[in-house]
Structures are given as structure tokens and as C-alpha cells.
Amino acid sequence: MPTLDDLRAAIEAEVASGLLPACQFAIGRDNEILAFEAFGTATTTDRLCIFSATKPMVSLTMALLLDEGLASLGDTIGEHIAELPRGLPDGIAEITIEQLMLHTGGFPNAAMPGADGGDPVLRLAALRTWRREWEPGTRFEYHYESAHWVLAELIERLTGRDFRAVVHERITAPLGLRRALGLAPDDTADICDLVSVTPETDEDPILRFNTAAVRASGNPAGGAFMTAAELAILYQALLHDRAPGTAGADPGSGAGSGPVWPAHVLADLTSTIRCTLPDAMMGVPVNRTLGLVLAGDDGLHEMRYAIFGRGCSPGSFGHAGMHGQVAWADPASGLSFVFLSNAVDADMMRSGMRSNALATIAAALEL
Numbered sequence: 001m002p003t004l005d006d007l008r009a010a011i012e013a014e015v016a017s018g019l020l021p022a023c024q025f026a027i028g029r030d031n032e033i034l035a036f037e038a039f040g041t042a043t044t045t046d047r048l049c050i051f052s053a054t055k056p057m058v059s060l061t062m063a064l065l066l067d068e069g070l071a072s073l074g075d076t077i078g079e080h081i082a083e084l085p086r087g088l089p090d091g092i093a094e095i096t097i098e099q100l101m102l103h104t105g106g107f108p109n110a111a112m113p114g115a116d117g118g119d120p121v122l123r124l125a126a127l128r129t130w131r132r133e134w135e136p137g138t139r140f141e142y143h144y145e146s147a148h149w150v151l152a153e154l155i156e157r158l159t160g161r162d163f164r165a166v167v168h169e170r171i172t173a174p175l176g177l178r179r180a181l182g183l184a185p186d187d188t189a190d191i192c193d194l195v196s197v198t199p200e201t202d203e204d205p206i207l208r209f210n211t212a213a214v215r216a217s218g219n220p221a222g223g224a225f226m227t228a229a230e231l232a233i234l235y236q237a238l239l240h241d242r243a244p245g246t247a248g249a250d251p252g253s254g255a256g257s258g259p260v261w262p263a264h265v266l267a268d269l270t271s272t273i274r275c276t277l278p279d280a281m282m283g284v285p286v287n288r289t290l291g292l293v294l295a296g297d298d299g300l301h302e303m304r305y306a307i308f309g310r311g312c313s314p315g316s317f318g319h320a321g322m323h324g325q326v327a328w329a330d331p332a333s334g335l336s337f338v339f340l341s342n343a344v345d346a347d348m349m350r351s352g353m354r355s356n357a358l359a360t361i362a363a364a365l366e367l
Contacts, residue, residue, distance in 0.1 A: 002361045004035055010358060011339075015040045019350075022192040023341035024048065026228035027362060028236040029334045031244055034367050036229040046192045047225040048340040049209050051321030054181065054224035055148055057171045057234070058163075059101055059291025060261070060269055062151050064170055066097070067265045070158040073098035077150060080157050083124060090131040097154070099136045100147045101290045102275040106132040110146035114208065117149050118164075118182065118217030120156065127153060140277035140286050148221035164218040174260045175233060175243050180226050182218030191215075191225055192342040200346035206322065207344065222322065228338040235318070235329040235336035241266050270317045270329075279304075292317045302360075306352035309337075309363030324351030326359055337362040 007025065014020045022042035027035045038044045066073060071080060077100070078084050078093030086093050095105040110130040116122035127150060134141075155163040164182030172180050179187075193210045196202045208214045209223060217223065226234075233244050241259045269291050276285040284300045287293055295301035297314035305320035307328050318328025323344055329336040339358050345351050 001366055002364050004365065004367075007358065007361045007365070008037065010361060011039050014354060019197050019345065019354075020341050020343050021195045021197065022046070022048070023339065023343070024228035025337070025339045025358070025362075026232035027338075027365070027367065028229075028232040028329075028336040029367065031233075031236045031240050031242055033229050033232060036227075036232075042192050042342070044227065044229070046190050047227055047230075048192050048342055049194060049222070049321075050180075050224050050226055050231060050327070050340060051206075051222040051323065051325050052144070053231065053319050053321040053325050053327045054220065054222050056238075056269075056291040056319050057167055057181070057224065058148055058151055058155075058220040060265075061155060061163075061167050061170045062097070062101065063265050063269055063290055064261065065155065065158050067262055071097060071154070073101075077154070080154055081124075081127065081150075084128060088131070090133075092127070092130050092132055092150070095132070095136045095150075098274070098290075100143075100150055102140070102288055103143045103147060103286075104137050104140055104275060104277065105143060105147055105150075106134045106136045106138075106141075107146050108141040108143045109133065112145060112149050112219075115211070115213035115217040117152065117219060118213075120153075123149065123153060140275060140279060140288075142279075143221075145219065145221040149219075152218075152220040163220065167218075167220075172230075172234070175237050177226070177230050177233065180224040180230070181220070182223075183215045183225060185212045185216065188212060188215055188225075194342050194344050197343045198346040201344045204344050204346075226340075228340045231327050231340070232336045232338040235327060235338070238266065238270055238317070239329045239331060239334065239336065271315065289317070292319055302356055306355040307359065309356065309359035309361070311360065311363035320355070323348075324355045326355045328359065330363065333363070335362070335365070335367075 022040040084093040099105045152163040168179045275288040282303045295316040301308045307318045313332035316330040326339040
């Protein structure tokens with residue numbers, strides 16, 4: 001049976017190779033953090049960019065607004081963003097909110113320039129130029145950034161407030177966590193800058209997340225900054241629907257002991273598979289909910305973005321981040337596992353294999 005020492009040794013070997021300049025792992029259970037360690041140049045007080053592990057926070061925010069009746073999954077984008085061009089054969093106005101959330105909208109490569117998405121005027125100007133590449137709902141193709149910029153616009157339209165503030169108030173603040181999305185320039189001193197570990201990534205556009213402007217823009221698809229422990233606590237909350245330290249508490253025992261989010265919304269997000277279209281890269285059903293990936297019982301869970309370890313149960317849910325970020329929770333074991341690093345590596349297969357190896361060790365731990 002693997003131990004925490006095995007997990008540490010695997011990470012330390014990667015750090016020694018020069019492939020992980022700074023990294024952290026965290027393991028949670030029973031709404032507490034059981035282990036949280038940093039390696040390389042990172043400390044346990046440092047935050048790292050979590051890339052696409054950001055997406056579930058934005059998706060849960062949208063799911064809460066849908067549950068409150070402010071919109072419906074079947075609504076089209078154009079019903080809420082009237083400025084979008086209508087009637088175009090390749091327009092995005094007719095895409096539904098559900099298709100946005102499931103990555104079946106048909107505009108995976110639409111790009112938001114620089115930090116423009118943080119400015120409502122510039123964001124809308126970009127959305128008005130975006131066009132579909134294929135018919136919505138006909139296939140799955142991961143929308144790295146585009147769909148969640150539209151969700152950010154929708155969140156602002158539905159609430160009348162800045163989407164970054166809404167995500168914090170609905171998701172991170174109730175858990176006692178710091179704001180993770182849309183950071184002020186004076187709130188970045190404890191962030192580990194991204195580092196290219198291969199020559200091919202020296203000019204990688206992902207390095208823009210080292211700039212104050214992009215960090216402030218709050219990229220809803222990949223621009224949140226957290227420690228591994230903070231993200232592991234979020235996944236414990238997705239398991240228990242409680243703030244840290246209150247799992248199993250009597251709902252009447254005091255402030256903060258009750259559910260954080262409506263139980264039916266959380267159950268849908270963490271267990272209802274709404275898209276089983278194949279992933280073009282790996283050739284397996286994507287098993288996507290409105291904001292997460294489910295391991296599933298087909299034995300192919302290790303091929304779903306390298307999030308899950310070999311021993312993760314079918315009910316495990318999580319989301320990967322570019323360059324090997326991992327975040328999942330397993331209802332069977334009660335564990336949540338997060339691994340974050342600042343490495344930007346051109347060899348995505350290498351980082352994926354590392355993620356799977358670390359997740360496999362974590363899934364088998366007896367703590």
C-alpha cells in the first residue's frame with residue numbers, strides 16, 4: 001500500500017529532474033486537510049495558477065443562477081446578450097447555455113485578446129466577432145477559453161454585477177477562502193510565476209498569466225490562483241456541502257454549519273453525466289456534467305484528462321488544468337486530491353502521465 005512518503009518521493013524526483021520548479025499537493029478528508037506540502041521553490045503560503053481547474057467554480061456559479069430561475073439551460077445566448085448578431089449561419093447567438101457548459105457549442109477556438117475579457121466593453125466587442133466552426137450539439141470539442149467567457153458575460157447580465165465578485169461571493173467566500181479570480185495588483189506577491197521548462201514553451205501564450213493585467217481580468221476558463229490546500233477544501237465542500245471543519249455537523253449547531261449550496265444543484269453538478277460524446281484526442285466518452293468530469297464505471301477513467309488515479313471509484317469527479325494540474329474528490333474514500341505546479345511544458349503527454357501517476361498513488365492512500 002503506498003504511503004505519503006511514496007507520493008513525496010515521486011514529486012521530489014520530478015523536481016530534481018528540473019521539470020517542476022515549484023509545486024504543491026494537498027489531500028483532504030472529512031472536510032479537513034490531512035496533508036499539504038510544497039516542493040521546489042514553492043512554500044505552503046504560495047498560490048499557483050490552477051488553469052482549467054477554474055472552470056468548475058464558474059460553472060457552479062452559473063448552475064446556482066439557473067436554479068434561481070434567472071435563466072434556463074435551454075435558453076440561447078442571444079436571449080440574454082441582445083447585442084450578438086442574429087440570423088448568421090455561423091453565429092453564436094443560437095447556442096444554448098447547456099451547450100456552452102458541455103463544450104458542445106461549436107466555437108472552441110474563439111480567442112479573447114490579452115486581458116480584454118476583464119473589461120465589459122472589450123469583452124462584448126470580442127464576443128460579437130466570434131463565429132461557430134460546426135453545428136452546436138453535434139460533437140464535443142473542449143472549449144479552452146471561449147465558452148466560459150460567454151458564461152462570464154451571462155453571469156454579469158443575470159446578476160447585474162461583476163462576474164469575478166459573484167464567483168467569489170457564491171463559491172469561495174462561503175468556504176472562508178480568499179478571492180481566487182480577478183486579483184488586484186497588490187494581491188499577487190505570493191504567486192509562483194509560471195516557468196517554461198522546455199525551449200518550445202519560452203513564447204507560450206499561457207505565460208501571459210504572469211502579468212498583472214491578465215491576473216486581474218479573471219479569466220473564467222483558467223485564471224484562478226489558489227494553494228493546493230484551498231482547492232482541496234473546495235472539493236471537500238463539493239463532497240459534503242459544508243464549510244471547512246463542519247462536515248457532519250448538526251445544521252442547527254451554529255453559523256456556517258449548514259449547507260453551502262442547494263443539495264440538488266450540487267448533486268447534479270457532481271453526479272449527472274449530461275455529455276458522453278467522444279473526446280477526439282483520447283477516443284473515450286467525455287462523461288461531463290455541467291461543470292465536472294466523472295470517472296465512470298467503464299474502466300476508462302484514467303484516460304479522462306489524466307485526472308483520476310487507477311483506484312478512483314466510478315463516482316469520482318474532478319477537473320484537470322493545463323500542464324498537469326489535478327483536482328478530484330472520491331465519494332467512496334472521502335478523499336480529495338490536488339496537485340499544482342508552475343511548470344509550462346511542451347510535452348503534454350509527459351505532464352499527463354505524471355498527473356496520472358501521482359493521482360494513482362493518492363487514490364490508494366490509507367490515511
